[in-house]
Amino acid sequence: MNGGIYVHIPFCQSRCRYCSFYSITGRNFPDSGEYARAIISHLNSFEMMEPIDVSTIYFGGGTPSLMPASFFSEVIEGVSASVSLTENLEISIEMNPEDVVPDYLGSLKQAGINRVSIGVQSTDDSILRKLNRTHDAKQAVSAVLTARSIFTNVSCDVIIGIEGEANEGNRILKTLPFGELSHLSLYMLDGAKNNHLAAESDHTADLYMELCRQLENHGLKQYEISNFARPNMESIHNLHYWKGDPYIGLGPSGHSLLYPFRIWDHSGLDRFMKGQFRKGRMKYDKKTFVREMVMLALRLRKGARQEDFKERYGIDLLMEFGWLCSKFPGFVRCDGEGISLSRKGMLVSNEIFQELVVPAPPQSGGE
Numbered sequence: 001m002n003g004g005i006y007v008h009i010p011f012c013q014s015r016c017r018y019c020s021f022y023s024i025t026g027r028n029f030p031d032s033g034e035y036a037r038a039i040i041s042h043l044n045s046f047e048m049m050e051p052i053d054v055s056t057i058y059f060g061g062g063t064p065s066l067m068p069a070s071f072f073s074e075v076i077e078g079v080s081a082s083v084s085l086t087e088n089l090e091i092s093i094e095m096n097p098e099d100v101v102p103d104y105l106g107s108l109k110q111a112g113i114n115r116v117s118i119g120v121q122s123t124d125d126s127i128l129r130k131l132n133r134t135h136d137a138k139q140a141v142s143a144v145l146t147a148r149s150i151f152t153n154v155s156c157d158v159i160i161g162i163e164g165e166a167n168e169g170n171r172i173l174k175t176l177p178f179g180e181l182s183h184l185s186l187y188m189l190d191g192a193k194n195n196h197l198a199a200e201s202d203h204t205a206d207l208y209m210e211l212c213r214q215l216e217n218h219g220l221k222q223y224e225i226s227n228f229a230r231p232n233m234e235s236i237h238n239l240h241y242w243k244g245d246p247y248i249g250l251g252p253s254g255h256s257l258l259y260p261f262r263i264w265d266h267s268g269l270d271r272f273m274k275g276q277f278r279k280g281r282m283k284y285d286k287k288t289f290v291r292e293m294v295m296l297a298l299r300l301r302k303g304a305r306q307e308d309f310k311e312r313y314g315i316d317l318l319m320e321f322g323w324l325c326s327k328f329p330g331f332v333r334c335d336g337e338g339i340s341l342s343r344k345g346m347l348v349s350n351e352i353f354q355e356l357v358v359p360a361p362p363q364s365g366g367e
């Protein structure tokens with residue numbers, strides 16, 4: 001079965017105000033070669049239930065673009081020595097706009113990277129300052145153009161829902177060079193976690209709906225709640241998550257799905273560098289796993305497909321989950337082929353997904 005590998009680079013130059021990822025700032029980072037070797041030992045600590053053909057490697061963070069290109073070559077080499085890789089491998093890196101410079105991009109390409117995702121976040125300088133980002137709007141736009149001069153597959157991340165962004169939708173549409181992008185992720189700030197930064201939820205909902213329409217006019221078709229792409233340029237790595245494919249998360253705070261197990265790793269960097277990886281794991285029962293897979297598939301524009309669920313899990317999706325459509329009319333749609341969310345449903349997806357959550361059994365292990 002095809003699957004993906006995520007490599008976490010938990011280092012940042014400064015802390016953005018909205019961030020909930022595990023990352024460290026303000027101390028010496030380990031030597032990049034040592035970190036690469038720790039990542040490969042982490043990979044080798046996994047016991048595969050079934051062999052995986054790895055079709056994607058995703059370097060995320062943190063700030064992967066703080067690492068030298070040699071780090072990526074070393075990890076890619078180590079991964080290819082440890083697991084089987086498919087022929088058309090997608091290898092992505094997340095970059096901060098200020099790190100997008102031609103020489104570095106050229107070395108990344110040589111190391112094997114073939115997809116770049118730039119953390120643009122906003123095209124309004126006052127919003128960027130509010131988020132404590134270290135780049136400005138001009139740098140963000142020029143990063144997209146520079147990346148595109150070297151890579152075909154260029155994505156960017158944008159966040160909406162920040163207080164004071166009244167015209168952010170128009171600004172994004174006027175300034176971002178959409179023609180250069182193959183992919184865009186449009187995130188809504190999590191108001192519950194970032195109360196101090198969040199705009200009125202009605203404003204954010206209107207902006208989301210408008211941007212969805214406009215992005216499609218620019219040829220970036222929505223394929224997931226927060227993701228838009230040109231035909232055949234969807235993120236194969238993220239599709240692994242939504243399709244329930246196996247994946248391995250490497251680095252501190254790693255998180256993996258190797259059915260029938262979900263596996264969590266410790267978050268501390270020092271512990272990680274000493275080879276103390278595993279925090280706990282949970283063994284799925286089939287009912288919990290299928291519910292989780294329905295939830296993930298509903299994130300996709302095409303939704304959960306009757307045929308896929310029959311083939312993968314041997315269940316009649318419409319028979320078992322058709323009740324979602326009568327419970328959320330106008331938000332969840334059922335047709336003969338499956339179940340999907342309307343755009344209005346995507347806006348309240350968390351409430352819909354609550355209906356599918358099965359309380360987790362206690363995990364083994366612990367910090």
Ligand code: SF4
Pocket residue numbers: 011012013014015016019020021023061062063
């Ligand atoms: S650069 Fe990314 S990972 Fe680092 S603090 Fe900012 S949002 Fe978080």
